[in-house]
Amino acid sequence: MDVLEKVKAAGVIGAGGAGFPTHVKLNSTPEYLIVNGAECEPLLRVDQQLGAMYADELLETLETLRAGCGARRAIYALKEKYHDAVDALGADIHRYPDIEMRMLRNTYPAGDEQVLVYETIGRVVPEGGIPIAVGAVVLNVETLYNVSRALSGLPVTEKFVTVGGAVKSPSTVKFPIGITIQEAIDYCGGPVANDFAVIDGGPMMGKLTAPESPITKTTKGLLVLPKDHPWVVAKGRDMARMLGMAKISCCHCMLCTEVCPRNLLGHKLRPDKMMRLASYNTTAEKDAAATEAFLCCECALCELGCVMGLQPWKLHQELKRRLGGLGIKNPHKDAPKAAAKFREFKLYPVQKLIRRVGVTAYDVPAPFRGAYDAPVKLVTLPLKQSLGAPSKPCVTCGGAVSKGDLVAEIPEGALGSRLHSPVDGHVLRLDDKSITIETAQESTRGRLN
Numbered sequence: 001m002d003v004l005e006k007v008k009a010a011g012v013i014g015a016g017g018a019g020f021p022t023h024v025k026l027n028s029t030p031e032y033l034i035v036n037g038a039e040c041e042p043l044l045r046v047d048q049q050l051g052a053m054y055a056d057e058l059l060e061t062l063e064t065l066r067a068g069c070g071a072r073r074a075i076y077a078l079k080e081k082y083h084d085a086v087d088a089l090g091a092d093i094h095r096y097p098d099i100e101m102r103m104l105r106n107t108y109p110a111g112d113e114q115v116l117v118y119e120t121i122g123r124v125v126p127e128g129g130i131p132i133a134v135g136a137v138v139l140n141v142e143t144l145y146n147v148s149r150a151l152s153g154l155p156v157t158e159k160f161v162t163v164g165g166a167v168k169s170p171s172t173v174k175f176p177i178g179i180t181i182q183e184a185i186d187y188c189g190g191p192v193a194n195d196f197a198v199i200d201g202g203p204m205m206g207k208l209t210a211p212e213s214p215i216t217k218t219t220k221g222l223l224v225l226p227k228d229h230p231w232v233v234a235k236g237r238d239m240a241r242m243l244g245m246a247k248i249s250c251c252h253c254m255l256c257t258e259v260c261p262r263n264l265l266g267h268k269l270r271p272d273k274m275m276r277l278a279s280y281n282t283t284a285e286k287d288a289a290a291t292e293a294f295l296c297c298e299c300a301l302c303e304l305g306c307v308m309g310l311q312p313w314k315l316h317q318e319l320k321r322r323l324g325g326l327g328i329k330n331p332h333k334d335a336p337k338a339a340a341k342f343r344e345f346k347l348y349p350v351q352k353l354i355r356r357v358g359v360t361a362y363d364v365p366a367p368f369r370g371a372y373d374a375p376v377k378l379v380t381l382p383l384k385q386s387l388g389a390p391s392k393p394c395v396t397c398g399g400a401v402s403k404g405d406l407v408a409e410i411p412e413g414a415l416g417s418r419l420h421s422p423v424d425g426h427v428l429r430l431d432d433k434s435i436t437i438e439t440a441q442e443s444t445r446g447r448l449n
């Protein structure tokens with residue numbers, strides 16, 4: 001079986017959050033293969049620790065992929081402040097003449113694919129495009145780790161997740177996919193706030209989620225915050241209220257556009273104009289169109305740029321949903337020759353971001369505590385964990401499964417990924433949304449001290 005077949009068979013998808021099937025992404029001939037070790041969302045601590053713990057495997061796998069796809073160079077990009085990872089990778093990299101490390105500054109969003117491509121190879125990805133348009137393929141660190149296991153025939157059944165914020169023992173743990181977010185939080189000592197909310201991901205791009213939801217192949221962080229934390233309240237604010245606030249308070253200062261990382265790459269994304277269009281329902285903005293929302297990566301930096309606390313990203317999210325529902329696709333395809341003038345001076349420092357979001361108290365280490373060793377009673381595997389079509393179950397209700405068994409296939413001819421059982425057990429429930437597997441173990445939970 002060749003490399004791509006092994007990656008496909010193991011169900012590897014982008015572990016950084018996007019969930020693009022990796023065998024499809026790797027089926028190309030890039031000039032550069034770039035590892036995204038930026039981990040630019042504050043409080044997340046997965047990729048930097050994987051880089052330190054598995055430097056050998058990661059570099060060896062990277063070289064295998066580079067040679068396999070014929071890339072001229074491979075670049076492992078990470079922040080210079082990740083000293084342990086820098087030291088571990090640096091100690092080994094001399095064995096790979098076609099791989100180099102590239103140090104990134106501590107700015108947000110350094111891990112946005114398009115920003116990363118510009119920072120590493122100096123090329124601007126065209127509007128609405130992907131990195132291969134400029135000769136690059138980008139892989140997240142954990143995705144690379146999963147590829148290294150796939151090459152040994154091991155499927156993706158576990159997920160490295162940082163559980164942080166208002167929990168007793170902020171930690172990074174390798175959890176079985178499918179246990180609940182509540183179980184993961186309890187394993188890290190439980191919440192220290194009575195009434196709490198959970199953000200799936202980092203504080204900026206993460207979404208509010210329910211504690212009973214399962215951990216999936218794209219869960220990277222679980223951030224617990226008091227429910228009345230201003231950032232949680234703002235995340236939960238509905239669009240109508242936000243636009244009502246914009247009508248009263250948007251002063252068209254353009255500060256949201258000044259900080260926008262996509263605008264700084266030269267893309268025609270101007271959140272200030274979109275806010276004017278939406279809040280005044282005006283047609284005065286003759287050179288702006290609602291479809292510009294397609295160019296937004298929803299990094300939420302415009303909210304921090306805005307002196308009024310408005311949320312252009314939320315408007316863009318809604319516009320993309322509505323335009324997509326009408327069958328309208330992104331018409332903006334310009335390829336800027338260069339990034340914006342003065343971009344270098346407008347990059348947003350992460351320390352400032354942490355203060356503005358109000359999570360300074362939670363900016364603490366979240367050391368890796370190994371694999372989850374509490375008993376597991378149930379795992380729930382959503383069929384839609386990757387981009388593309390939902391996976392198609394290939395098990396029946398009541399059927400026995402062993403850890404690593406294939407339980408759902410890629411639908412014929414579709415973009416998608418396979419799913420495997422993270423536990424030994426039997427299929428308890430099966431519907432068009434998920435597969436639930438019950439184990440024979442007791443349901444008593446463990447806890448980190």
Ligand code: SF4
Binds near residue numbers: 271295
């Ligand atoms: S979320 Fe805001 S800052 Fe980020 S890309 Fe979209 S408009 Fe720009």
Ligand code: SF4
Binds near residue numbers: 249250251257309310
């Ligand atoms: S930064 Fe805020 S107030 Fe200024 S234009 Fe943007 S949304 Fe309006």
